[in-house]
Amino acid sequence: MLxxxxxxxxxxxxxxxxxxxxxxxxxxxxxxxxxxxSTGIAVHAVAVGTGQALNNxxxxxxxxxxxxAKRAELDFVAEGYGVERFDLMYNxxxxxxxxADPAGVRGAGTAIEALRKIAAAGTMFTSRGDDSGTxxxxxxxxxxxxxxxxxxxxxxxxxxxxxxxxxxxxxIGIDAYVMTDRATWISFKHKHDFEVLxxxxxxxxxxxxxILVNPKRHPHVKVADGQAFIxxxxxxxGQRAIAAxxxxxxxxxxxxAQLSSVGPSRSGDF
Numbered sequence: 303m304l305x306x307x308x309x310x311x312x313x314x315x316x317x318x319x320x321x322x323x324x325x326x327x328x329x330x331x332x333x334x335x336x337x338x339x340s341t342g343i344a345v346h347a348v349a350v351g352t353g354q355a356l357n358n359x360x361x362x363x364x365x366x367x368x369x370x371a372k373r374a375e376l377d378f379v380a381e382g383y384g385v386e387r388f389d390l391m392y393n394x395x396x397x398x399x400x401x402a403d404p405a406g407v408r409g410a411g412t413a414i415e416a417l418r419k420i421a422a423a424g425t426m427f428t429s430r431g432d433d434s435g436t437x438x439x440x441x442x443x444x445x446x447x448x449x450x451x452x453x454x455x456x457x458x459x460x461x462x463x464x465x466x467x468x469x470x471x472x473x474i475g476i477d478a479y480v481m482t483d484r485a486t487w488i489s490f491k492h493k494h495d496f497e498v499l500x501x502x503x504x505x506x507x508x509x510x511x512x513i514l515v516n517p518k519r520h521p522h523v524k525v526a527d528g529q530a531f532i533x534x535x536x537x538x539x540g541q542r543a544i545a546a547x548x549x550x551x552x553x554x555x556x557x558x559a560q561l562s563s564v565g566p567s568r569s570g571d572f
Contacts, residue, residue: 315344316527319356319364321435322465324510325349327485327554332547337534343527351465353433359383359513362520365528367513370435370483375511384513388536391544391555392509395439396487397500398470399479407479407499416500417447424458426478427451430469431461435508440481443505483508485554510555512536535559 324330325347334345348358352369359367360383367384369375378384397416399407405423410416420427429451430437444451451459460478462469466486473480474494482490487498512532517523534540541557548554 313344314342314524314527315346316365316524316531317363318345318347318366318368318531319358320347320349320368321352321355321370321510322349322467323370323436323483323486324368326465326467327489328549329485329544329547329555333540333543336543337531337540340539341530341534343530345531351430351432351434351436352438353435359515362515362522364515365524366531367515368510370508370510371438372509372511374438375513379513383516383519385516387511387513388532389558390510390512390535391541391557391559392507393484393555394501394508395436395481395506396484396498397479397481398473398487398496399499400477401495401497402477403499405479410500413443413481413500413503413505414447417443417449417451420458420479421447421449421451421454426473426476427455427459428469428473428476428478428480429459429461430466431463432465434465436466436481436483439506439508443481446505485549488552488554489549509558 330347334347338344350358352371352374355367355369356374356378358364368390375387379387397407397413405419405425407416407419410419429440462472466482467490469480470482470490471492474492474496512535514525514528514532515523517525536559541559544555544557545553
């Protein structure tokens with residue numbers, strides 16, 4: 303998905319590889335015009351799963367990368383594809399499902415317990431299965447739960463290979479549990495009887511990071527304009543803009559750029 307706020311003919315622009323959650327939530331529709339008005343630099347945002355965004359940036363199809371899979375982001379920098387990674391903002395993941403809650407997820411104290419309940423009951427669970435940041439987190443949680451869902455799930459574990467919105471539609475269509483980022487869930491319009499059944503577990507923390515693509519690897523990278531975008535987002539104006547973005551009166555992302563300089567992120571490896 304390409305979100306363009308100006309064409310190349312209009313002047314300065316950068317290419318941003320990012321995730322579906324930042325686009326589908328409406329954050330970029332709100333944020334990028336503010337940056338463009340302030341700087342004269344347009345941002346062409348390509349919204350795909352985090353894994354695809356990382357691959358696109360490795361191939362040189364980006365000036366800046368904004369995704370949410372910290373370990374993969376650090377690998378990206380360590381391999382020489384990125385200059386430096388910064389914490390930018392966070393929200394969290396939630397497990398949603400039908401109000402009837404056949405696996406008893408509401409009674410789970412943690413995400414791990416919730417997944418074990420779903421597996422034990424053999425109730426339907428829908429995964430993005432697309433190497434996105436959400437998919438990476440979900441797989442990490444299954445591993446921690448001691449379950450190889452893709453191998454043992456059989457008829458109850460379904461991978462869509464699609465983005466979050468499409469995966470939510472599939473889950474609702476087959477009455478399946480699904481893990482989603484909260485921003486996409488709040489913005490999602492066709493919830494039917496589905497609701498958040500598990501949230502608030504620290505393991506569901508969802509950190510977003512931002513990286514300038516390394517010009518030593520890809521000389522065409524627009525370093526000055528890409529760094530201007532990063533500096534704006536990490537600075538007071540960008541952080542305020544992120545905090546001000548709301549849907550239905552609810553804040554979707556929480557700025558935390560200052561955490562980069564004071565210690566490790568709460569997000570751990572992911």
